[in-house]
Amino acid sequence: MGTSASRAVLVACGATLCAVAWLGINVAFNYGGNISGLFWTGARVPLPDDALPGHTQRVADPVGFDGQYYHLVAHDPLMLRGFMPYVDNPSLRWRRIGLPGLAALLAAGSDRYVDFTYVGIQVVFVFLGAFWLCLYAETHGATGLWGLAFLAVPAVAVSLDRMTVDLPLAALTTGLVLYGEGGARPRRVFYVLLCAAPLFRETGMVLLLAWCLYCALRRDGRAVGLGAACALPAVGWWAYVYSRAPVDEARWLSYPLSGIVNRTLRASRTPPRPCGSAPRPPSKNWSWRARGWLCCWPSTWRGSAARG
Numbered sequence: 001m002g003t004s005a006s007r008a009v010l011v012a013c014g015a016t017l018c019a020v021a022w023l024g025i026n027v028a029f030n031y032g033g034n035i036s037g038l039f040w041t042g043a044r045v046p047l048p049d050d051a052l053p054g055h056t057q058r059v060a061d062p063v064g065f066d067g068q069y070y071h072l073v074a075h076d077p078l079m080l081r082g083f084m085p086y087v088d089n090p091s092l093r094w095r096r097i098g099l100p101g102l103a104a105l106l107a108a109g110s111d112r113y114v115d116f117t118y119v120g121i122q123v124v125f126v127f128l129g130a131f132w133l134c135l136y137a138e139t140h141g142a143t144g145l146w147g148l149a150f151l152a153v154p155a156v157a158v159s160l161d162r163m164t165v166d167l168p169l170a171a172l173t174t175g176l177v178l179y180g181e182g183g184a185r186p187r188r189v190f191y192v193l194l195c196a197a198p199l200f201r202e203t204g205m206v207l208l209l210a211w212c213l214y215c216a217l218r219r220d221g222r223a224v225g226l227g228a229a230c231a232l233p234a235v236g237w238w239a240y241v242y243s244r245a246p247v248d249e250a251r252w253l254s255y256p257l258s259g260i261v262n263r264t265l266r267a268s269r270t271p272p273r274p275c276g277s278a279p280r281p282p283s284k285n286w287s288w289r290a291r292g293w294l295c296c297w298p299s300t301w302r303g304s305a306a307r308g
Helices: 003-030 035-039 067-075 090-095 098-106 114-139 144-152 154-162 166-180 187-200 203-217 221-229 232-244 258-267 282-307
Strands: none
Touching: 003 035, 003 114, 003 144, 003 154, 035 067, 035 114, 035 154, 067 090, 067 098, 067 114, 090 232, 098 114, 098 187, 114 144, 114 154, 114 166, 144 154, 144 166, 154 166, 166 187, 166 203, 187 203, 187 221, 187 232, 203 221
16 A cells, blocks of 8 residues: 555545544434434434334434435335335435445444444445545645545535435545546446446436536547446336335425525515414415515615715
């Protein structure tokens, strides 16, 4: 192992120890030692109790977070146990089979061990992401300590705290950038990562398409063909999901911050509540706060400018 790779291993080990320390403290003090609490299962979210015999730690939040659905996917990766009614958008969640499917595979389908395997895979991807980021930084003349910055990626922090599937894709993206530059690094590793990325999140397919477009512009037909072949595992799995799950309810074509804008516009049709009436939902409160700020801000700015 070269000097650069040795340093990258040390940096990656440091990042991994930080992640493990955070997970251990979180599980011990927030979830009473129950690792399933990391999936942030809502207090009012229905669960298939007959299939998951009471091992899931619930939180005070009534609705929970996305990790609770990937938790169910990990316990039923092939959609054979009737868990779909308990998942908010089955097509979306089961399409992202990479992390929960790998956890189920390594745990041999055991409900007892799959949660530990799931969390362990997250930790492995922390190591890989920091390792690849360290190598990339040193390749471009920067210090390898930049590998520790992988922990600061928002997707990494959220995934460690709520067990979403964003962390593995962040690591795979880092690896794709590193191995995509070519040089002395084996290109076959790049294509393995390219195959895996869409199975973790659909945005991985964007990376794959971008690679094919890049190679097409360079008139590299062989690379375009290999890139297209990397889409086959994801396309095959997606076809299986669509054959068993209801239609996907997610909206894929929108503009940045569209959720905030759309909620604001929808809520603006309702006037502010009169005094003493029932509280308005948070999105509508946000709407009127935003509109009030937009109305008052110009006059405030003019007043400040006049005083200046």
